[in-house]
Amino acid sequence: MALIIQKYGGSSVADAERIKNVARRIAAARARGDQVVVVVSAMGDTTDDLIKMAYQVTQQPGERELDVLLSTGELVSSTLLAMALKNMGYGAISLSGAQAGIRTDASHSRARILNLNPKRVVEELEKGNIVIVAGFQGITDEMDITTLGRGGSDTTAVALAASLGAEVCQIYTDVEGVSTADPRLVPEAQKLDEIGYEEMLELATYGAKVVHPRAVELGELFNIPILVASSFTDSPGTLIHGGVSMEVRNKVRSIAHDLDMAKITLVGVPDRPGIAASIFEPLAKANISVDTIVQNASIENITDLTFTVAKSQLDRAMDVVKPIAESIGARECVSDSRLGKVSIIGTGMQNTPGYAARMFGVLSERGINIQLITTSEIRITCIIDEARVKDAVQALHRAFELEIEG
Amino acid sequence: MALIIQKYGGSSVADAERIKNVARRIAAARARGDQVVVVVSAMGDTTDDLIKMAYQVTQQPGERELDVLLSTGELVSSTLLAMALKNMGYGAISLSGAQAGIRTDASHSRARILNLNPKRVVEELEKGNIVIVAGFQGITDEMDITTLGRGGSDTTAVALAASLGAEVCQIYTDVEGVSTADPRLVPEAQKLDEIGYEEMLELATYGAKVVHPRAVELGELFNIPILVASSFTDSPGTLIHGGVSMEVRNKVRSIAHDLDMAKITLVGVPDRPGIAASIFEPLAKANISVDTIVQNASIENITDLTFTVAKSQLDRAMDVVKPIAESIGARECVSDSRLGKVSIIGTGMQNTPGYAARMFGVLSERGINIQLITTSEIRITCIIDEARVKDAVQALHRAFELEIEG
Numbered sequence: 001m002a003l004i005i006q007k008y009g010g011s012s013v014a015d016a017e018r019i020k021n022v023a024r025r026i027a028a029a030r031a032r033g034d035q036v037v038v039v040v041s042a043m044g045d046t047t048d049d050l051i052k053m054a055y056q057v058t059q060q061p062g063e064r065e066l067d068v069l070l071s072t073g074e075l076v077s078s079t080l081l082a083m084a085l086k087n088m089g090y091g092a093i094s095l096s097g098a099q100a101g102i103r104t105d106a107s108h109s110r111a112r113i114l115n116l117n118p119k120r121v122v123e124e125l126e127k128g129n130i131v132i133v134a135g136f137q138g139i140t141d142e143m144d145i146t147t148l149g150r151g152g153s154d155t156t157a158v159a160l161a162a163s164l165g166a167e168v169c170q171i172y173t174d175v176e177g178v179s180t181a182d183p184r185l186v187p188e189a190q191k192l193d194e195i196g197y198e199e200m201l202e203l204a205t206y207g208a209k210v211v212h213p214r215a216v217e218l219g220e221l222f223n224i225p226i227l228v229a230s231s232f233t234d235s236p237g238t239l240i241h242g243g244v245s246m247e248v249r250n251k252v253r254s255i256a257h258d259l260d261m262a263k264i265t266l267v268g269v270p271d272r273p274g275i276a277a278s279i280f281e282p283l284a285k286a287n288i289s290v291d292t293i294v295q296n297a298s299i300e301n302i303t304d305l306t307f308t309v310a311k312s313q314l315d316r317a318m319d320v321v322k323p324i325a326e327s328i329g330a331r332e333c334v335s336d337s338r339l340g341k342v343s344i345i346g347t348g349m350q351n352t353p354g355y356a357a358r359m360f361g362v363l364s365e366r367g368i369n370i371q372l373i374t375t376s377e378i379r380i381t382c383i384i385d386e387a388r389v390k391d392a393v394q395a396l397h398r399a400f401e402l403e404i405e406g
Numbered sequence: 407m408a409l410i411i412q413k414y415g416g417s418s419v420a421d422a423e424r425i426k427n428v429a430r431r432i433a434a435a436r437a438r439g440d441q442v443v444v445v446v447s448a449m450g451d452t453t454d455d456l457i458k459m460a461y462q463v464t465q466q467p468g469e470r471e472l473d474v475l476l477s478t479g480e481l482v483s484s485t486l487l488a489m490a491l492k493n494m495g496y497g498a499i500s501l502s503g504a505q506a507g508i509r510t511d512a513s514h515s516r517a518r519i520l521n522l523n524p525k526r527v528v529e530e531l532e533k534g535n536i537v538i539v540a541g542f543q544g545i546t547d548e549m550d551i552t553t554l555g556r557g558g559s560d561t562t563a564v565a566l567a568a569s570l571g572a573e574v575c576q577i578y579t580d581v582e583g584v585s586t587a588d589p590r591l592v593p594e595a596q597k598l599d600e601i602g603y604e605e606m607l608e609l610a611t612y613g614a615k616v617v618h619p620r621a622v623e624l625g626e627l628f629n630i631p632i633l634v635a636s637s638f639t640d641s642p643g644t645l646i647h648g649g650v651s652m653e654v655r656n657k658v659r660s661i662a663h664d665l666d667m668a669k670i671t672l673v674g675v676p677d678r679p680g681i682a683a684s685i686f687e688p689l690a691k692a693n694i695s696v697d698t699i700v701q702n703a704s705i706e707n708i709t710d711l712t713f714t715v716a717k718s719q720l721d722r723a724m725d726v727v728k729p730i731a732e733s734i735g736a737r738e739c740v741s742d743s744r745l746g747k748v749s750i751i752g753t754g755m756q757n758t759p760g761y762a763a764r765m766f767g768v769l770s771e772r773g774i775n776i777q778l779i780t781t782s783e784i785r786i787t788c789i790i791d792e793a794r795v796k797d798a799v800q801a802l803h804r805a806f807e808l809e810i811e812g
Contacts, residue, residue, distance in 0.1 A: 016462035050482070056422035057486050058493035065492075065500055069485040072478035076456070079475040080463050086471075087464035094471055099549055120549075143505055143526075 002167040003125070004029060007039040007135065007157035011174045012231035013077045014044035022231060023084035025172070026130060030090060035125050037164065039135040039157040040081055042073025063108035067137075067147045071097070074134035074153070082132045091129040095120060097137035097145075101163075102156065104138035104146045110287075111138055111146035113155070116163040133160060151212020158215045162222035169224050171211055172231035177238030178203065178210055180402035181255040185393045188403040192253065194239045199253050199345055200226075202379040206343040207258030216240060252355065252400040253346040257393050259386055261291065261339050262314040263371070264321060265306040268331030271298040279305070279324055286320050288313045292341075292374045292383065306372065308383065311337050339371065340389035343381040344396060350377040362399045368392050408573040409531070410435060413445040413541065413563035417580045418637035419483045420450035428637060429490035431578070432536060436496060441531050443570065445541040445563040446487055448479025469514035473543075473553045477503070480540035480559070488538045497535040501526060503543035503551075507569075508562065510544035510552045516693075517544055517552035519561070522569040539566060557618020564621045568628035575630050577617055578637035583644030584609065584616055586808035587661040591799045594809040598659065600645045605659050605751055606632075608785040612749040613664030622646060658761065658806040659752040663799050665792060667697065667745050668720040669777070670727060671712040674737025677704040685711070685730055692726050694719045698780045698789065712778065714789065717743050745777065746795035749787040750802060756783040768805045774798055 006026060013019050022040075029036050050069050054061040061069075078094040085092035101118045104111035124131045135153025138146050148155050154171060161169035178200065181189040195203075197220035204213040211228050219226045219240060229237025269275060276295075283290055293307040309317045314337055325333040349355045359380055363370060368391065372383040384392060397403065412432060419425050428446075435442050456475050460467040467475075484500040491498035507524045510517035530537045541559025544552050554561050560577060567575035584606065587595040601609075603626035610619040617634050625632045625646060635643025675681060682701075689696055699713040715723045720743055731739040755761045765786055769776060774797065778789040790798060803809065 016459065019463055053422065053482070053486060054489055057425055058489045060493065061489045062492055065485040065488050068481055068500060068502070072481050075474055075478050075481075076459070079471040080459060082471050083460055083467045084463045086468055087466065094474060096474070096551075145502075 001033050001035060003035040003037070003164055005037050005039065005157050005161040005164070005166045005169045007153055007169070007171045008041065008081075008231055009153070009171075009173045010041040010044050010046070012172055013040055013081065016080070019043075019077070019080050020084050022172075023081060023088060025231065026081075026085060027088055027090055030130055037121060037125070037131045037133060037160055037166070038081065039133045039153055039160060040074060040077045041135050041153040042070075043077045043080075046073040046076070064144060067108045068145045070147050071134070071137040071145045074136050078132045078134040085130055085132075091127065092132060093124050093129045094132045094134065095124070096134050097156065098139035098143075100131075100133045100160065102138035102159070104140060104148070106140045106142070106144065106146065108146055110149035111140075113138060113148070113159050116159050118160060118163050121160070121164065151214050154212040154215035155218060158218045158222075158224055158226065161224045162218065166224065168227055169219065170227045170229065171215075172229055173210060174230065174232065175210055176230045176233065176235050177228050178208065178240070179254065181393050181397045182208075182257065185257070185390050186255075186397045189397065190403060191235075192238050193236070194241065195253060196347060197240060197242055198378060199347055200240045202343070202345045202376060203254055203256050206341065206345070206379065206381060207256040208254070211240070251346055251348040252344045252402065253348070255393050255396050255400075255402065256343040256345060257340060257389050259340045259389060260310050260312070261308045261341060261383070262311045262335060262337035263306060263308050263339050263383070264314070264317060264333065264335045265304060266321070266325050266330040266333050267304050269303050269305050269325075270329050271301045271303040275328055276305070278328060279321060280307075282320050282324060283317060286316060288317050288320065292372055292381070294372050294374075308339070308372070338386045339383055340386040341381050341383045342389060342392045342396060343379050344400065345379045347378045349380070356380050358399065359396065362395050363392055366391055366395050407439050407441060409441040409443070409570055411443050411445065411563050411567040411570070411572045411575045413559055413575065413577045414447065414487075414637055415559070415577075415579045416447040416450055416452070416483075418578055419446055419487065422486075425449075425483070425486050425490050428578075429487060429494060431637065432487075432491060433494055433496055436536055443527060443531070443537045443539060443566055443572070444487065445539045445559055445566060446480060446483045447541050447559040448476075449483045449486075452479040452482070470550060473514045474551045476553050477540070477543040477551045480542050484538045484540040491536055491538075497533065498538060499530050499535045500538045500540065501530070502540050503562065504545035504549075506537075506539045506566065508544035508565070510546060510554070512546045512548070512550065512552065514552055516555035517546075519544060519554070519565050522565050524566060524569050527566070527570065557620050560618040560621035561624060564624045564628075564630055564632065567630045568624065572630065574633055575625065576633045576635065576643075577621075578635055579616060580636065580638065581616055582636045582639065582641050583634050584614065584646070585660065587799050587803045588614075588663065591663070591796050592661070592803045595803065596809060597641075598644050599642070600647065601659060602753060603646060603648055604784060605753055606646045608749070608751045608782060609660050609662045612747065612751070612785065612787060613662040614660070617646070657752055657754040658750045658808065659754070661799050661802050661806075661808065662749040662751060663746060663795050665746045665795060666717050667714045667747060667789070668717045668741060668743040669712060669714050669745050669789070670720070670723060670739065670741045671710060672727070672731050672736045672739050673710050675709050675711050675731075676735050677707045677709045681734055682711070684734060685727060686713075688726050688730060689723060692722060694723050694726065698778055698787075700778050700780075714745070714778070744792045745789055746792040747787050747789045748795060748798045748802060749785050750806065751785045753784045755786070762786050764805065765802065768801050769798055772797055772801050
């Protein structure tokens with residue numbers, strides 16, 4: 001008898017029928033003799049709807065209150081799922097994040113899990129119950145509700161898998177797994193049967209929405225295999241794990257893209273120590289995530305500084321940066337929100353030269369101008385015009401022959 | 407600086423605008439220098455909507471799961487109200503029932519408060535915060551969420567008032583206070599300025615929806631004055647307290663009515679010890695509240711047994727009673743759901759004869775047949791045809807001259 005963790009996303013539990021469908025899938029796993037712990041997101045658009053309600057009341061909902069408000073979404077879906085399972089004759093119980101033992105720091109809206117004591121989960125499993133845990137949420141030592149931020153339910157699932165010593169963490173969503181590119185952009189994209197943690201981490205960080213990078217990181221840390229699969233079909237999905245065989249590693253594995261980015265450039269910045277800190281510390285305090293940062297070589301101690309942020313954070317970022325730009329004597333502060341990025345990812349790249357040159361060549365052939373470049377050992381990312389992203393992904397997918405095998 | 411408790415019902419916080427309106431009322435109380443603790447119900451029809459969602463998933467939602475589900479309604483309204491107050495520049499914090507220290511037994515859907523340790527409430531008040539407590543809910547020693555059943559938020563408010571030693575518990579609702587009859591039936595009904603606990607308890611139990619009898623009972627026990635008033639106007643409302651002056655007690659104070667009742671009669675029951683228990687114990691176990699019970703004088707050891715239940719519980723009650731009726735040898739088991747009851751209530755009745763005769767006379771003059779009669783020291787109730795209730799209330803209101811003064 002194995003212990004498995006299953007996580008179902010919001011679209012998988014969007015209404016009563018889908019909840020019953022998920023209950024049948026869980027029941028099937030239970031019927032195979034496994035102990036099952038399920039982590040569930042809020043139904044469909046519930047979280048967005050709750051946020052809208054908050055903004056109808058105030059333009060600045062405090063993070064503590066917003067966390068309690070949003071946490072109700074997962075309480076609703078977890079109780080309904082437990083009811084559906086009981087209706088099918090299975091023992092089931094819903095637990096809040098707090099009841100499941102998920103203790104976090106007090107950073108509301110982006111809390112980190114400090115420790116996880118799944119005592120109650122174990123007790124309920126021992127009673128023969130299927131345990132449904134409300135994802136995305138935890139509780140502080142002061143008994144205040146927190147939420148874990150983006151990808152929170154994925155993180156809840158992998159953290160529970162780690163603390164319970166589960167065999168696998170299954171993340172069920174509305175796509176069939178991890179692909180060589182987004183199938184909506186590249187119809188011939190292939191689903192991957194398996195992928196390593198590091199590659200998945202880069203993929204997820206650079207645009208693949210299928211699983212949150214934070215959950216992948218946690219999976220790698222505790223060596224928990226993560227299966228990503230569809231909650232609507234029975235196809236086998238993609239296994240994210242550490243033991244990916246040598247051969248499949250030796251190539252580009254997938255093309256990621258991301259349209260949610262904007263660029264801010266400070267033109268004519270005096271190049272002296274402390275300038276970067278004076279810009280990026282206030283942005284961090286304002287809770288704005290800065291992605292890529294590029295600084296041109298300095299000419300006569302004057303340089304240009306460019307960085308990217310999510311589109312939704314551009315206005316706030318400009319509000320923060322503009323007065324700083326003025327105070328440090330920058331000539332100008334400009335932004336561009338019509339950007340996207342494409343990345344090629346694969347552990348095969350790290351010891352093999354020529355991948356970057358080939359990528360740049362493919363984009364050049366298509367007349368796509370590269371604005372910024374960033375790389376890691378297993379990833380090359382180009383920031384380009386938003387309107388050319390689809391074209392770039394398709395061309396790269398062909399050039400690296402990803403349609404041939406998964 | 408006084409400490410006051412305010413409770414707002416679901417219709418008072420039904421949407422963002424109403425929540426802001428309630429926030430302004432709370433702010434006004436705070437601005438008068440008082441410390442304020444607010445108890446809030448779920449927005450509008452939220453609770454009904456959640457129940458509907460549960461029944462879309464299963465015909466038998468377990469009470470434990472249903473309690474967690476329903477408790478989210480008050481979490482949502484309490485956080486939104488706290489946000490609205492902060493938006494106005496006031497310090498405010500929402501607390502769940504658990505955080506407010508409300509410990510209950512484990513009788514899900516109808517939990518009783520075992521103790522209330524408002525440590526966190528006091529801490530937040532001392533920080534200068536307005537404290538918004540989610541009504542209707544508590545937590546067991548095993549950290550499971552419970553709900554308090556009907557009138558739960560009223561009960562939360564009065565219990566908090568008692569444990570915090572508040573000066574008054576103000577219950578804000580969509581009517582102007584307690585009246586001499588339901589103004590929808592009797593346009594000339596008068597709002598009462600004050601009423602004693604006992605009279606209010608009878609009124610609430612026998613149909614007046616304005617405040618729940620359980621809260622009135624608790625108020626009497628801890629001698630907490632309860633003000634019932636409108637959240638939409640500034641009219642002074644009705645004060646429920648123990649010190650009502652002698653004079654106003656000496657009459658019929660109000661006419662209550664209730665249309666939510668059905669009658670079950672077991673015809674031809676052998677009259678032997680244990681029969682009543684064999685019927686009413688299974689009903690209690692099925693969580694069906696039996697109201698009035700009448701047993702006719704036994705003729706040749708055969709009797710008729712009649713009792714009333716809420717209309718919504720009639721079908722379930724019949725399912726329980728029918729097999730019992732058969733097993734104890736009753737000749738027949740019949741039901742009637744077209745019933746209502748009218749009650750006259752007033753402490754003035756207890757030492758003054760003639761009220762019952764006058765009530766029966768008024769009904770008789772109007773040709774209204776009385777099916778059952780029950781009385782307490784300060785109340786006389788007649789069960790009559792549902793279709794005649796309005797007529798009966800109007801006639802009694804006139805006969806006891808309640809339109810003259812409140």
